Amino acid sequence: MINGLPVDGWAVEDAEAILRDHGCRATAPRVAVLRALLRHGGPIDAAELTRLAEVEESTIHEATVYRTIGVLSDRGIVTHVHAGHGPSLVRLGGDHGLLAVCRDCGAIAQLPAEAVKTFVEQVHAAVQFTLEPGHFALEGVCAACAGHSA
Numbered sequence: 748m749i750n751g752l753p754v755d756g757w758a759v760e761d762a763e764a765i766l767r768d769h770g771c772r773a774t775a776p777r778v779a780v781l782r783a784l785l786r787h788g789g790p791i792d793a794a795e796l797t798r799l800a801e802v803e804e805s806t807i808h809e810a811t812v813y814r815t816i817g818v819l820s821d822r823g824i825v826t827h828v829h830a831g832h833g834p835s836l837v838r839l840g841g842d843h844g845l846l847a848v849c850r851d852c853g854a855i856a857q858l859p860a861e862a863v864k865t866f867v868e869q870v871h872a873a874v875q876f877t878l879e880p881g882h883f884a885l886e887g888v889c890a891a892c893a894g895h896s897a
């Protein structure tokens with residue numbers, strides 16, 4: 748049900764409504780964390796999200812942010828993605844795009860949905876396996892790092 752929600756339709760001002768729509772009380776920390784994530788948009792690690800949540804609600808504690816991420820995750824409002832060896836990244840629940848992570852500098856890029864779709868279709872045609880990419884990032888070398896080694 749949540750997967751069908753268009754993330755593009757979620758605005759920062761909608762944080763309280765999104766919480767209530769998912770059966771979640773709109774407490775100040777939850778609103779602050781969700782507003783910070785909506786404002787940021789893309790995948791983000793919990794430490795950085797804590798810094799952004801502090802902009803929304805200066806008294807929020809890191810432990811509260813981590814607990815809040817857990818609550819929002821249980822409700823499907825946020826999900827996570829693994830990109831490289833570090834901690835997983837938090838992102839909005841409807842965002843299932845496939846990421847690429849640079850093995851040298853950790854830079855992250857969102858891969859074009861069309862390219863991923865073509866890849867999934869070709870794999871299915873070849874070996875009848877239905878890939879569901881998005882939970883783990885692919886690894887590679889970003890343009891900047893490729894330039895250094897050339």
Ligand SMILES: [Zn+2]
Nearest residue numbers: 827829835882
């Ligand atoms: Zn996971």
Ligand SMILES: [Zn+2]
Nearest residue numbers: 849852889892
């Ligand atoms: Zn790089």
